[in-house]
Amino acid sequence: METYDLITRNAEEVVTDEEVRELAADPDGKRAYVGYEPSGVLHLGHLLTANKLIDLQEAGMEVVILLADVHAYLNGKGTFEEIRETAEQMKAQFVAYGLDEDNTEFVYGSAFQLDEEYTLDLHELELSTTLNRSQRAMAEIQGGETAKVSHVVYPLMQTLDIEYLDLDLAVGGLDQRKVHMLAREELPELGYDVRPALHTPIVADLTSGEGKMSSSDGVTISMEDSTDDLEEKVNSAFCPPTRDPEGDLENPVLELFEYHVFPRFDEIVVERPDEYGGDLTYDDYESLAADLESGELHPADAKGTLATYLDELIAPGREKLREIRN
Numbered sequence: 482m483e484t485y486d487l488i489t490r491n492a493e494e495v496v497t498d499e500e501v502r503e504l505a506a507d508p509d510g511k512r513a514y515v516g517y518e519p520s521g522v523l524h525l526g527h528l529l530t531a532n533k534l535i536d537l538q539e540a541g542m543e544v545v546i547l548l549a550d551v552h553a554y555l556n557g558k559g560t561f562e563e564i565r566e567t568a569e570q571m572k573a574q575f576v577a578y579g580l581d582e583d584n585t586e587f588v589y590g591s592a593f594q595l596d597e598e599y600t601l602d603l604h605e606l607e608l609s610t611t612l613n614r615s616q617r618a619m620a621e622i623q624g625g626e627t628a629k630v631s632h633v634v635y636p637l638m639q640t641l642d643i644e645y646l647d648l649d650l651a652v653g654g655l656d657q658r659k660v661h662m663l664a665r666e667e668l669p670e671l672g673y674d675v676r677p678a679l680h681t682p683i684v685a686d687l688t689s690g691e692g693k694m695s696s697s698d699g700v701t702i703s704m705e706d707s708t709d710d711l712e713e714k715v716n717s718a719f720c721p722p723t724r725d726p727e728g729d730l731e732n733p734v735l736e737l738f739e740y741h742v743f744p745r746f747d748e749i750v751v752e753r754p755d756e757y758g759g760d761l762t763y764d765d766y767e768s769l770a771a772d773l774e775s776g777e778l779h780p781a782d783a784k785g786t787l788a789t790y791l792d793e794l795i796a797p798g799r800e801k802l803r804e805i806r807n
């Protein structure tokens with residue numbers, strides 16, 4: 482695959498395409514990151530951006546995972562102590578998933594975000610950004626109901642991270658786009674460079690095909706799920722055999738193949754008894770999706786196969802979690 486195609490595969494948007502093409506022309510030693518608010522257990526939302534980091538590593542870039550402990554604290558996720566503990570667990574699961582420690586820089590936010598220089602830059606940003614602007618940037622990330630002062634500081638710190646971690650590319654789910662846009666506007670105000678951003682899609686809820694799948698609302702799959710849990714969740718997933726005529730519902734089963742399975746496996750085998758036509762083998766997402774639509778591939782077989790491959794992907798992280806907890 483061409484470097485540009487690898488860098489941008491499965492991305493929902495890149496800002497700007499020209500800047501990312503420039504990066505793709507000379508990716509060696511360039512630095513990309515995703516920041517995560519630490520939470521104990523990784524779910525598919527985390528793994529989607531992690532898959533992108535794996536692509537970027539393969540493209541020759543250096544990858545940074547920010548364990549955003551201070552951000553989680555600002556977003557009301559618990560005491561600082563609790564957050565630090567979940568960050569360690571999170572790191573262990575990322576490593577088990579395939580972001581090995583030799584090639585991935587894991588950084589705690591608190592390791593640099595409390596420094597004097599950072600703090601003074603933050604205050605300068607506070608001076609140059611309106612409340613309204615910062616709140617809008619935060620709308621899709623914020624937990625809880627009423628915005629606190631901490632929620633408007635949060636995106637400004639996220640902006641500074643891009644400079645302080647010396648990054649060439651900011652990666653996140655589409656819910657991060659407003660923060661990245663803010664960063665593109667504000668970093669030059671402080672005399673820092675504008676960096677490109679890459680956003681991964683937000684996968685639909687498993688059961689309805691609507692909205693956003695997250696751990697807080699709707700059904701998601703996490704590193705905590707047993708093989709049985711996983712099968713049960715996938716089997717009850719929404720999987721219309723043909724595309725929704727209105728086009729506003731996603732097929733979460735297909736999305737999981739596209740964003741989670743195909744990026745990590747060269748070939749997908751759907752095992753079927755001979756009387757049902759025998760095994761099917763796919764080496765790309767499009768051909769599997771086409772077969773599901775044409776009826777050649779039955780939704781029940783697609784689901785069984787999906788569960789098997791997802792299980793393989795989460796098994797090492799599940800093991801790690803068990804070890805940590807015992």
Ligand SMILES: N[C@@H](Cc1ccc(O)cc1)C(=O)O
Pocket residue numbers: 515516517518547549552622638639640642643657
């Ligand atoms: N905003 C991210 C976390 C994050 C924090 C700081 C960053 O620099 C980057 C990302 C989230 O919603 O989880």
